Amino acid sequence: MTETQEQTSGELEDGLSSAVDAPPLAPASAPLCYVVDEEPSIRHFLSLVLHGSGIDTMEFPDGAGLRAAVERRVPDIVFLNISLEAADSIESVIALGKSDFQGAVQLMSMRGAAVLDHVKNVGLQHQLKMLPVLKKPFETEVIVKILQDLKLGTPSVAASRLDLDEALENGWMEFWYQPKIDLRKKQLAGAEAYARARHPLHGIALPGAFMPGATEASLIKLSEMALVSALKAGLTFSKLGVNLKLTVNIPVNALEKMPVEEIVYKYRPRAGRWAGLIIDVPEEQIVTDLALAGELATRLERCNVRLAIDDFGRGTSSLARLGDMPFAELKLDRTFVADCGTDKVNAPLCKTVIDLAHNFGKVAVAMGIEKAADAVALVSMGCDFGQGFLLGQPMPEERFISLLRQRAGAKGHELPVTPAQ
Numbered sequence: 001m002t003e004t005q006e007q008t009s010g011e012l013e014d015g016l017s018s019a020v021d022a023p024p025l026a027p028a029s030a031p032l033c034y035v036v037d038e039e040p041s042i043r044h045f046l047s048l049v050l051h052g053s054g055i056d057t058m059e060f061p062d063g064a065g066l067r068a069a070v071e072r073r074v075p076d077i078v079f080l081n082i083s084l085e086a087a088d089s090i091e092s093v094i095a096l097g098k099s100d101f102q103g104a105v106q107l108m109s110m111r112g113a114a115v116l117d118h119v120k121n122v123g124l125q126h127q128l129k130m131l132p133v134l135k136k137p138f139e140t141e142v143i144v145k146i147l148q149d150l151k152l153g154t155p156s157v158a159a160s161r162l163d164l165d166e167a168l169e170n171g172w173m174e175f176w177y178q179p180k181i182d183l184r185k186k187q188l189a190g191a192e193a194y195a196r197a198r199h200p201l202h203g204i205a206l207p208g209a210f211m212p213g214a215t216e217a218s219l220i221k222l223s224e225m226a227l228v229s230a231l232k233a234g235l236t237f238s239k240l241g242v243n244l245k246l247t248v249n250i251p252v253n254a255l256e257k258m259p260v261e262e263i264v265y266k267y268r269p270r271a272g273r274w275a276g277l278i279i280d281v282p283e284e285q286i287v288t289d290l291a292l293a294g295e296l297a298t299r300l301e302r303c304n305v306r307l308a309i310d311d312f313g314r315g316t317s318s319l320a321r322l323g324d325m326p327f328a329e330l331k332l333d334r335t336f337v338a339d340c341g342t343d344k345v346n347a348p349l350c351k352t353v354i355d356l357a358h359n360f361g362k363v364a365v366a367m368g369i370e371k372a373a374d375a376v377a378l379v380s381m382g383c384d385f386g387q388g389f390l391l392g393q394p395m396p397e398e399r400f401i402s403l404l405r406q407r408a409g410a411k412g413h414e415l416p417v418t419p420a421q
Helices: 003-019 041-051 063-071 086-098 114-124 140-150 164-169 215-237 252-257 260-267 281-288 290-301 317-326 346-359 373-380 397-410
Strands: 032-036 055-061 077-081 104-109 175-184 187-199 203-205 245-248 277-282 305-312 329-332 364-367
Touching: 032 041, 032 063, 041 055, 041 140, 055 063, 063 077, 063 086, 077 086, 086 114, 086 245, 104 114, 175 397, 187 215, 203 260, 215 245, 215 252, 215 260, 215 277, 215 397, 252 277, 252 281, 252 290, 252 373, 277 281, 281 290, 281 305, 290 305, 305 317, 329 346, 346 364, 346 373
Parallel strands: 032 055, 032 077, 077 104, 187 245, 245 277, 277 305, 305 329, 329 364
Antiparallel strands: 175 187, 187 203
């Protein structure tokens, strides 16, 4: 990466970080992590990953903030960057040892082994649990693995299966919202709803735990819940002065049988100009029956609901048939997006798909953005919007609302929101 590219990457990360700030702390019962790094983008990235795992964070640009905070509340884990001033990190490690800190210390650095070993040994001398050093740059899954090994954060039911009917009957289902960012303006442009099941014993379950084997009736019920939840959330957001276009995922067979228009007219916000909804439909379901997809798109457009092609690129005939597909947004499959900033195969594929979407007068959305280099590349390719852990994880609705309120307070009640298109 050239010096100019590095500068552009830094500017983009700073801009995106300001577009989606971390929400305020949850109740003190939640695990707490101190994140110490001089780079705001790194602190922001770590906080997003930690929040997604049910862990609160306090961020500090240097060790002085950590040392002051630890006198008020001892955290459960610390992510501590070893900067050029290694003495600051050593002083922080000593302060943690004196505070009877029982958690783990995760050192981060690009420094040489001698410096890292010295700081780590100081921690061991003070009876601290020092984890293997995390070398930069690192990926989301590495952080998640660290939390899983420490058994911190929200319990997982990934290893088990939940019955969707049981979850629906017991009221375990809820919907989390992931920020959708305008990549060029670096502003919040919308949010996508994702289903979660909150099991009373096992905690939060992802769709992989309850979607396999689900009956058509339960899928329709879940889809209706998602639609109603998004409409009610839109009303809540509008009361905060934010007019966001929200996205829900609904399979075609459920969409065909649902009274979408009735639900929309019953629950949509009434005051002001409603931004409308986007319904994501998997590409494979659209290409199997383009006539039905066209009928649905025409019907839904009358109530300001548009279709988006999800997971685009998995089908072998996608590019050839793109012009026949009724859609408002084209969502690039994350396998295209991953490493598009460096991969010589993915980069031209991404650019081709983005250009095709624009040629048909549609919007391109990149899914699964986890690296700043990929975000920079997507901007240069002209991609319109992006989602991914780099930009913001799915979060409970109350956290998303806290984020909006925090932004409103920070900007003098002016939220950085891209106008609905």
